[in-house]
Amino acid sequence: MTTRTWLKGNLHTHTTNSDGDESPQHVAEWYHEHGYDWLCLSDHNHLTILEGTKAERSKWPLLVAGEEVTSRNADGPVHVNGYGVTRVVEASDSPDIVTSMQENIDRIIAAGGMASINHPNFRWSFDDSEMLQAHGYQFMEVYNGHPYSQNRGGGGKASTDGIWDRLLSHGRRVWGIAVDDAHHYTGEFSSTRSNPGRGWVQVKAARLAQQDIYEAMSAGDFYASTGVTIGDMVSNTKEIRIDISPETSPNDGIQAKYTTLFTGQNGRLLYESTSNSPAYRPTRLDTYVRSTIYSSLGTQAWTQPVFVSD
Ligand SMILES: [Zn+2]
Ligand SMILES: [Zn+2]
Known part of the structure; x- marks a missing residue:
């Protein structure tokens, strides 16, 4: 492989x-x-x-x-x-x-x-x-x-x-x-x-x-x-799971905190997570799901949408 x-x-x-x-x-x-x-x-x-x-x-x-x-x-x-x-x-x-x-x-x-x-x-x-x-x-x-x-x-x-x-x-x-x-x-x-x-x-x-x-x-x-770094990621119609690679702020070495928003049709919020390994399982009601990860350091990451209706 x-x-x-x-x-x-x-x-x-x-x-x-x-x-x-x-x-x-x-x-x-x-x-x-x-x-x-x-x-x-x-x-x-x-x-x-x-x-x-x-x-x-x-x-x-x-x-x-x-x-x-x-x-x-x-x-x-x-x-x-x-x-x-x-x-x-x-x-x-x-x-x-x-x-x-x-x-x-x-x-x-x-x-x-x-x-x-x-x-x-x-x-x-x-x-x-x-x-x-x-x-x-x-x-x-x-x-x-x-x-x-x-x-x-x-x-x-x-x-x-x-x-x-x-x-x-x-x-x-x-x-x-x-x-x-x-x-x-x-x-x-x-x-x-x-x-x-x-x-x-x-x-x-x-x-x-x-x-x-x-x-x-x-x-x-x-x-x-x-600025946000992702380690491992699973992204399919059954599950979206992201392992965020934690960062520390450059000057004082304090660990950053993260909030991840999973959003779907019309930009609606589906689920909010404060974990460093946020996960969401799409349901039959979802058309697409994507996630945005916000770091307390002011940076963010966007994962690509999963199209659930496929
Ligand atoms: Zn240009
Ligand atoms: Zn241009």
Whole structure:
């Protein structure tokens, strides 16, 4: 039997090939030095492929292909990441948000990739009502580390979690990812700048190879995180059980505490647990179940939905 392990990666970052402030080499080195196993350099409308010598590659995580297909002519920004694309995808220039979204998705798929809808709340561009009119995407950003991404919503605008729940409640099979969307690798690191290290995914794969990583993502074999680490996890229609790897706060060494919310149809709370091994058994009444783990340190993790009605 093959053993599969968690492999940490960031799916969204920029370099000097678009509007990032460091070279692809430097960006790759930053992620390697910070413990990432793999990385997608997703420049705006540019496919950044780094081919280094063996010595250079040893200083980088595994680099997987991706592009942020970026439409700027619509009524609001429509950015769709294409993972695993084999050529540059030209962004739609339609003025209509839904048309632009759908054209970007279709072009990503035609280029051999998988589509992910980025930061819906950036400039309050769109929400689930537009996303429900588009088809063919497998992922959405439930967390984006850019300071303009408005993940939490407010003032009548849904949070990215809320948008995700509405898609799932309409029967859509969409996985939620957390990403950096980093642009700033030099100068000060602060909450008002777009720095790396804020959001990532841990993918369960047998090999550190692009194909294995993207296949596991396509199957929903991963979780998204801004700091919470999961050890073991069982996730099927009979049982969802998570072993949280406890952390201590960096300065005083005090153990963090966790609250896990299991939610379902229409975002309804099904069960709340304060255990470090929270578990939930789906019932016949559930359509989908997903969990969000909140740490007292302010970080969180999102597990992928289980579709119970299958
Ligand atoms: Zn973007
Ligand atoms: Zn971006």
